[in-house]
Amino acid sequence: MPQEYQLPDRVYKHPFEMIMAAYERRFPTCAMIPSFLGSETISEHRSKDGAIHVIERRCKIDVDVSYFLKKMCGADYVYFIQKNSLNMRNRTLNIVATNETFSSRVKIREECSYKPHPDNPEWTIFTQKAMLNIINFFGIEGQVEKIGIKAYHKNIKKGKEIIMYYLNELHEEGVTFIPRWTAPLKDTHDTSDSDSDDSFASADEENLPDQVSPESAGYNLDSDYITSHLGDLSPLEECSIIQLAKRLKQTFEKTPDEQVLLRFLRARNFDIERAREMLLKTMAWRKQYKIDVHLDIWSPPHVISKYLPGAWHRSDKDGRPVYILRLGHLDVKGMLRAVGEEALLRHALYICEEGIQKTKATPKISSWTLLIDLEGLNLRHLWAPARMAMRRFTEVMEQNYPETLGVVLIVQAPRLFPLAWTLVKSFINENTRRKCLVYSGNDYLEDDGIHSYIHHEDIPDFLGGPCQCDIECNGLVPKEDYTRSREDILEKEAGLQSLYKNETLRKGEVHEVLVEADVEGVITWDFDCVLGEVQFSVSLRTFSQAHCNSSLAAMAQMAGITTPSPTQSPTDHYTDEIVEDSTVTVYQEGDSVQGSYYVSRPGSYVLTWSHVTSTASASNAAFTGGKTPTQKCNFLYSIEVRVGPSCGINHLSYFCCQENHLNLEYATIDLSSMIWRLEPCN
Numbered sequence: 086m087p088q089e090y091q092l093p094d095r096v097y098k099h100p101f102e103m104i105m106a107a108y109e110r111r112f113p114t115c116a117m118i119p120s121f122l123g124s125e126t127i128s129e130h131r132s133k134d135g136a137i138h139v140i141e142r143r144c145k146i147d148v149d150v151s152y153f154l155k156k157m158c159g160a161d162y163v164y165f166i167q168k169n170s171l172n173m174r175n176r177t178l179n180i181v182a183t184n185e186t187f188s189s190r191v192k193i194r195e196e197c198s199y200k201p202h203p204d205n206p207e208w209t210i211f212t213q214k215a216m217l218n219i220i221n222f223f224g225i226e227g228q229v230e231k232i233g234i235k236a237y238h239k240n241i242k243k244g245k246e247i248i249m250y251y252l253n254e255l256h257e258e259g260v261t262f263i264p265r266w267t268a269p270l271k272d273t274h275d276t277s278d279s280d281s282d283d284s285f286a287s288a289d290e291e292n293l294p295d296q297v298s299p300e301s302a303g304y305n306l307d308s309d310y311i312t313s314h315l316g317d318l319s320p321l322e323e324c325s326i327i328q329l330a331k332r333l334k335q336t337f338e339k340t341p342d343e344q345v346l347l348r349f350l351r352a353r354n355f356d357i358e359r360a361r362e363m364l365l366k367t368m369a370w371r372k373q374y375k376i377d378v379h380l381d382i383w384s385p386p387h388v389i390s391k392y393l394p395g396a397w398h399r400s401d402k403d404g405r406p407v408y409i410l411r412l413g414h415l416d417v418k419g420m421l422r423a424v425g426e427e428a429l430l431r432h433a434l435y436i437c438e439e440g441i442q443k444t445k446a447t448p449k450i451s452s453w454t455l456l457i458d459l460e461g462l463n464l465r466h467l468w469a470p471a472r473m474a475m476r477r478f479t480e481v482m483e484q485n486y487p488e489t490l491g492v493v494l495i496v497q498a499p500r501l502f503p504l505a506w507t508l509v510k511s512f513i514n515e516n517t518r519r520k521c522l523v524y525s526g527n528d529y530l531e532d533d534g535i536h537s538y539i540h541h542e543d544i545p546d547f548l549g550g551p552c553q554c555d556i557e558c559n560g561l562v563p564k565e566d567y568t569r570s571r572e573d574i575l576e577k578e579a580g581l582q583s584l585y586k587n588e589t590l591r592k593g594e595v596h597e598v599l600v601e602a603d604v605e606g607v608i609t610w611d612f613d614c615v616l617g618e619v620q621f622s623v624s625l626r627t628f629s630q631a632h633c634n635s636s637l638a639a640m641a642q643m644a645g646i647t648t649p650s651p652t653q654s655p656t657d658h659y660t661d662e663i664v665e666d667s668t669v670t671v672y673q674e675g676d677s678v679q680g681s682y683y684v685s686r687p688g689s690y691v692l693t694w695s696h697v698t699s700t701a702s703a704s705n706a707a708f709t710g711g712k713t714p715t716q717k718c719n720f721l722y723s724i725e726v727r728v729g730p731s732c733g734i735n736h737l738s739y740f741c742c743q744e745n746h747l748n749l750e751y752a753t754i755d756l757s758s759m760i761w762r763l764e765p766c767n
Contacts, residue, residue, distance in 0.1 A: 086194075087218040088230070088470035092320065092329040095211040095245055095308035099252060101176045102263035104209045108178070108199070108252035117247050120147045122162065133271055134153050135442070136174040142167045155597065157221075160186055163195075171492040173266035176201050211244075212305070267373065306330070317447040322347070325355045331360055338611075341368075344444070344451045352487030352516070376434065376485075380442070383435045388423045388566050392416060393432070394558045397439065398456075399543045405491045406453045408442040409545065413461030413497070413557055417471040418677070419562030422569050426474045432683045433478050435472055437486045444489075448512070452491035452537065460497040460550070467508055469585070469611055469723050475736040476512045483514045488762040492538060493521045496548060504607060504681060507727055589719045590619075590696040598692045599626070600726055606684040607727040610692060614676045617718030620697045623682055624661035626689040663689060671697065676717075694720060 089335055114123045121747075122145040129140045146163045148155075154163050167182040171767045186195040195215040202208035219230055255261075306327055311513055318326075326346050335342040349367075353359040371377055394411035401407050420429060440453045480488075495502075502523065510518060529535045529696065530549055544550025588596050599610055608623070663669065664682060672678055684690070696718040 087216055089328065090215045091331065092213040093311055093323050094293065094305050095213075096246065096309055097209040097245075099209060100207050100263070101172075101196045101199065101209045102265060103252060103255065103260075104199060104261055105171065105178060105250060105261070106255060107248050109249040110254070111247060111693075115247065116715045117243060117250060120149065121145075122147055124167070127166070136172065136266055136268070136591060138150060138169075138171040138173075140169050142169075147500065158187070160658045161553070162186075167569060167651070172267075176265070187222070190220055192220065194393065197657050206474045219449040236515070284626060287691075288724075299582075301606075308436060311343070314448050315343060315451075316452050318347075322350070325350050325357055325360075328357050329360055329364075332357070332653070333364070348451055348488040363484070363487070370485055379434055381437050383431060385432050385435070386424050387427055388420065388562055389432050391557070392420065392559050393436060394556050396434075396554075396556050397443070398545065398554055398556075399552070400447075401454045401491075401538050401543075402540060403491065403538075406440060406450075406451050406537065407456055407543075408440065408453060408566075409456045409554065409556060410457065410508075411458040411460070411547075411556055412466070413463075413499075414558040415466070416561045417474075418468050418718065419564075419567070421470055421474060423562045425569060426477065427746055429474065430478055430481065435483070437482065437489065440489060442654065443488075454492050454494065455490055456535070456539075458496055459502060462499050462505065464501065464681060467505055467609070467611075468679060470676075472508060475509060475737050477530075479512055479514075479592075483517065488516075488657050490517060490520055493517070494529070494535050494538060495521060495523040496535065498523050498525045502680075504609070504727075506602050508725075509609075572743055585721045586725045587719070588723055589616075589717055590694065591717045592696055592698065596693040597694075598724055600690045600692065600724065601688075602684040602690055603687050603724060604684060607681060608684065609679075609681045609727070611679045611724075612694075612720050612722035613678070614672050614674050614721040615721060617669055617719050618673055618697060619680070620669060620671045620693075620695045622693050623664050623667050623691065624678075624691045625659050625664055625686075626659050628659045628689075661693075693726060694722070700747050 094208070103649040111123055114370050115121050124144040124658055127141045127143050129138075131138050144165045144167055146165060148163050149163075164185040165182050167180065171177075177198065179756070180195075180197040182195040183192075184191060195213070197211065197213045199211050202210045217230065268610075313325075326343055329346050329350060330340060332342070346360075346364070349360045349364045350357070353363060392415075394414045396409060398407050398409045444450045444453060453747055502525070506523075517685075524534055527549075535544065535548070541550065543552050544552035545552055545556075547554060547556075562648045590596055596636070602608055612619075612621075663686070665680070682690070
């Protein structure tokens with residue numbers, strides 16, 4: 086399939102005549118292009134008045150490939166035919182170059198032009214495009230295409246340097262001005278030469294390269310604009326932006342700016358077709374949900390304004406705006422119950438749109454920095470509906486705001502962080518994971534900490550810096566602000582129903598869940614007491630020898646082996662031992678509990694719920710007028726098991742967090758200080 090390459094316009098702030106004088110010095114050889122070994126003139130024509138000069142050259146190129154490949158192809162050098170058509174009357178130079186070597190197997194065509202800048206006739210604008218079509222090349226078409234693209238891009242950047250070099254050479258020789266061409270005086274009765282020149286010029290114009298002008302393609306972009314607004318890009322990146330813009334303009338009158346195109350191209354590794362497909366989906370999404378006016382129409386609910394601890398805070402050392410989120414102080418469960426997932430997503434989109442506006446205000450900046458403070462992170466943040474909401478938020482952001490995060494600084498990571506990261510990393514894009522830097526304890530204050538990214542005077546006061554940061558942490562969302570119950574969330578949010586089970590127990594009944602876990606595995610649980618009181622415990626179940634013998638006997642019987650029947654009592658099967666750092670705990674109606682246990686030894690673990698009526702409840706009933714405690718309890722629960730070292734946990738023990746008591750209960754095990762750069766796991 087033919088590949089087309091459109092390069093940005095190159096502007097020389099020098100007259101056309103000076104540029105032509107510098108250009109001619111490139112021939113017959115150019116020391117600044119070692120691969121250009123020389124050229125010979127095949128044909129040449131000059132009009133009698135000197136206005137038109139057409140020259141055809143055969144150029145010899147040394148392609149940078151291995152000796153073996155050259156011998157396999159049977160060619161040590163590659164030859165190109167270059168035709169230059171100079172019209173001094175119109176002040177234009179049109180160049181067409183095609184390959185002579187392997188022309189039946191590979192088609193290469195390059196079209197360039199020099200002409201006065203449309204906005205300033207004393208400047209010169211250079212346009213360039215190329216086409217590569219590999220028909221058949223000894224079965225190594227892909228390799229040849231890469232070699233061709235590499236060689237082409239290698240020489241593109243040198244083009245402007247060469248012209249400027251010869252311009253300086255002219256200046257050193259005292260040539261600073263060349264007058265424009267003027268028609269020589271001649272006999273007005275003799276028109277034969279003029280007619281001949283005009284007919285030659287007309288015939289030559291028919292062979293001029295088409296669409297070399299950006300106006301004819303409906304799109305204009307020059308290299309100076311790219312350098313000043315997008316930064317230093319490679320020729321391939323510059324070409325990809327232009328090609329994507331042209332593709333979009335064939336369908337849409339209004340298209341995103343080059344900064345947006347560059348972000349989507351980077352997200353798809355500069356695959357133009359994949360970037361276009363991704364961008365078209367985003368454009369449809371923005372239209373459907375009116376994202377273009379979201380900054381004007383969105384007004385966050387009172388709960389979000391008061392209880393979301395996040396705000397924009399100055400810029401980092403690279404000039405990127407910084408957004409700070411004190412995630413450890415965010416009551417994510419209260420937020421979801423108070424305003425719902427949709428409102429939180431809308432506010433996240435609002436922040437992204439703010440970020441885009443801030444990046445547009447600074448040249449060469451297309452991303453921002455996210456600083457996440459995890460002080461106070463606990464198992465409440467790992468509530469399954471919150472993780473489901475985060476998955477949705479992440480998918481929306483990565484699909485519609487790609488490459489907007491420059492770096493993610495995660496500070497004050499607690500011992501719980503490895504577990505938290507294990508639960509969320511699966512739905513975070515690999516490129517985003519590579520941008521994450523994690524600092525535990527006070528390691529972020531070291532020389533290689535956030536000082537590497539943020540100026541000392543801009544570090545927030547709550548991180549030990551001198552900068553006053555007005556981010557309010559107002560604690561938990563009051564329950565009176567809740568508009569959605571736990572049941573509502575489970576019923577309305579897609580995918581959550583399968584995560585939770587509903588269990589009802591009468592007085593004296595017990596519900597057990599048996600979990601097989603390996604060393605370094607992690608068992609996590611999440612349950613809500615909907616009705617009555619629930620007693621909960623985690624135990625390690627050890628089976629007796631008799632039980633093991635009976636199991637072996639059963640296996641032998643299945644294999645057809647006869648063994649003596651063991652003698653055992655019903656109570657001799659197993660014993661349950663409450664795991665270390667844990668107790669049997671009674672939870673009241675309305676309690677919400679999240680917990681985690683790091684498996685110190687492999688075996689069978691039992692999570693047990695039972696319905697009991699405590700003495701306190703009986704006393705309460707007498708105090709409230711003799712109303713007897715309920716004879717049954719109801720709870721919703723979810724259990725997850727992370728098996729093996731991939732869970733990423735180190736020295737964790739028993740964690741339990743309930744809505745009424747947010748302090749973590751865990752063994753006092755010291756973790757060595759950690760700084761992690763998160764890499765994708767295979």
